[in-house]
Every structure is written in C-alpha cells, then in structure tokens.
Amino acid sequence: MDSSTELDHPAVHALAGPHHDLGTARGRVARYRASVAPFAALPADASAADWEDLGSLAGDEAVALFGVPFDVPDNWETLEEIDAVQMVAPRRFGLEPTDATRDSVARLSLDDSDAMLDLAEQTHPGPFATETALMGAYYGVWEEGELVAMAGERLTTPSWAEISAVCTRESHRGRGLATRLMAAVAAGSWAQDRTPFLHVVATNVTAIQLYVHLGFTVRTGENRVQVVRRREDGRG
Template sequence: MSSTASIETPTSTSHILDNPAWAALTGPHAHLAERVGRAARYPADVAGFHALTDHDDPRAWADLAALVGPGGTAALRGVNPAPDGWEIVRSGQGVQLVDTALRAEPDPEAVVLGAADVPEILDLVARTEPGPYLPRTVELGTYLGIRHEGRLVALAGERLHPPGWTEISAVCTDPDHRGRGLATRLVRAVAAGIKERGDHPFLHAAANNTRAIRLYESIGFTLRARTRFSLLRRTGPAVAVAPRESAADPEETAQTRRCSL
C-alpha cells in the first residue's frame, strides 16, 4: 500500500464515511460529544476518537487545540503531515470496509452485553487485543457476546454511528475457542440489528491484519478506502478561541450539514 493511497483528507467530503467520527459526533452520538466549534471528541472513557470538520481549515485546528489544551493529544484519521503546532506521536495504516453482500442473521446464543459485563469485556479485550475498548465504550451501541460455561468467550458490537451507517467493532474470540466461527456469527448478528433499523454496516481494520481482512471479505465486506490513523500532540502555545454558538455560525452549520448527507 503506497503512502499516497493511504492518506485521506476530508476537505471535500463526498461520502459520509470519509469523515465518520465527525458525522457520528455531530449526529447520533452528539449527546456524547465534547465539542469546540469545528472540533469534537468522545469522552476519554468512551472512545479515543477526535474529529474535525475540515483538516485544511486552520480554524478547525485552533478549535482542536482549545479542546485538548496545551500538550494534549488527539487521535485523528487522514492526517499527514502534521500542521504547525502539532507533532505525530505515532501512526498506522488502516482500511475501511463496507457491507456489500453480508448475510446478516440473529444468533440464538448471542446475548446483549451491558454495563455489568464491562469487567468481563475488558478482560477479553486485554487478552485478544481487537483494538481500544474503554469502560464506557459499551454506551456507543449494542454489544453482543457468546458465553461458554458462563464465561464470555467472543464479542462484537457497534462503535461509530454516522447517520445511516454503523461500524462493527471489537470483534474478538478467546484463543481457546477460535476456529468455531464465533466471530463470524457475532458479526452477522450485530449486522442484523444494524440492518433492522435501516443502517448499513461498515468496519475498520489495521492494514497489516490480513487475516481479519480476508475473513471480512469472505463474508461479504468490500474494501472502500485506505487511510492513516495518527495520534498527534499539541506542541504550540495555547490558542484563545472566541466563544460562539455552533447553530449561530452559518458556515459551520453548513459544514456540519454536508458531513451528515
């Protein structure tokens, strides 16, 4: 994968999935959003995503600087190189896949997981490393699990939720129970709930996780985009941002609306 192909800039967003975190944080997940003007993020114990309306807009970066504070960090997709006043701490290549032929169906063994199950979820995630999962990530959507003799052994659920789309995430299986198709069954079951409410499933994976990508493609997902995910640190001075109401800013409102189409 070339570095050029992996870079996304949501400046002229033609599809809502070009900037899914912003679309989610200003749409179905707005009740969770921490926002300063053209920058937004999830609470630190919910998800690590930050988002901007436009990566080429200095005002969005100024808003992000105000949101994270001096020395603060932000996890963004599609940033390379870092703008003035920021440095890339680390980055990785990723892929975005969308459902084109997935057979979605409920699973009789799948159980809905909630706040009481978080300790077990965190334990399974720590042992399988499907990606970041935090104490309140369960609030982002429906999470399903499969138990064996009472113990949680497989997991999948919903994360980013741009209007009309829902990301399937945290797909993992206990090493002692792999090879039984549990992950596929849970992906199908989560997708069934997504499609039942009229949304389309999509997901992300690390570009070097070829095993997972092959699995997703074999069950009906298709590669849509390649991207870069980066953790950036604010190195510049604190930025003073004049307070304003988002709804009173016609340009900002228009940008938000475009991201939600």
C-alpha cells in the same frame, strides 16, 4: 448527497449526529469523552483555528483522528499512524441468523463492562474503555460464566454503523464465534437503517481475507488513524 461521503471522516458525522451526547464540541471540532473513545473529529478542511479548538478540547491528552489523513500542524506531534482498509458489508449479511447464532449470542450492557474490558485487554481489538459500550449495540458469547468473544458498534453515523471490537479468546478461536457476533451486530444495524462497515489494519491480511470471504467489499485503503498530541511548548 451520497451517504458514502460520511465514511471519509466517520467520527465527524458520528459526533455531529447519533453520538453528539457522547462527547464535547468547540466550534467545528468535537471529541468523544475519554471514557468512551479516543477519537476526535476535525472538518476535512481543518483550519489553524480548528486545530486550536481541538487543542482546547484535548488539553495535554492524545487524541485519534480517523479517516482521510490530515496534514498535522508543526505545533502538534504525531505519536502513531495506522493505515486502515475500510470495508462495507454485503446487503444480506446478518439478516439470516442461524439457530446457533440465536442460541449463543447475548446482548451486552454497561453492567458487563468489567468482563468486556478484561476480554479487550486479553485480545487487543483496538481502543476500548469503560464506556465504549455506549457507542452502540454490543453482543457476546458467554461460556461457564466467562465472556469468550464479543463484537459491537463503534463509529455510528446517520447512514452507517461500524462493526468493531471483534475479538475472541485464543482458547475459543476457530469456532466461528467472531462471524456469529458480526452477523448479530450487522442485523441490528440494518434494523436501524444503517449499513454495516468496518476497518481493519492494512497489514492484517488474514482478517481482510476473512471479511472478503464473508462478502465485504473494500471501499478504500486510504483511511488512517493518526494519534496526535499538541506539543507542550506550543512550537514546532
């Protein structure tokens, strides 16, 4: 099977594979612990029974579905929809780090979670929780004891690793820190025999142009984040 099909519903392949211990499952459905990520995994041919299982796992919490859009049943409500462009890294990206990259980039851990959460709150790179760093390798740049930029791995499937949480404090932008960090994340992904990929909001033209400049290619513009919640009354 073409491994690129994992990217149609990456959360499905992540939670069934490398991230199985970061979530819970019921039948054909799974979700990450809320402290890790808001994402849930439904099979592409999700049935009414699968949606019921998702409801059992989610309770009254909202969850995010990531990938090819689903038809949401009437007894669920859609809280938000975000169209995303999915892009794949060029083969050499991150494999030739510069001296500046080696000197300034540090590996992060859960011990740095407070600093990571603070940076995420300041820059809004996407969902980030207390245990998000368990999803993969995270790297950051520290200056004068402050974490000023970071990036890491999010959805990780058997063959692919998503570059995510790419963010830099406004006071430190324009210095290429994001590119250095993305390269560090990519190098680690290649070392695990996984191809780096990423998602970017379809309206973020500036970011898309940057990634194209770095050699990333668009795989699809048809991915979507659907934030859904089961209706309290269970009716449409």
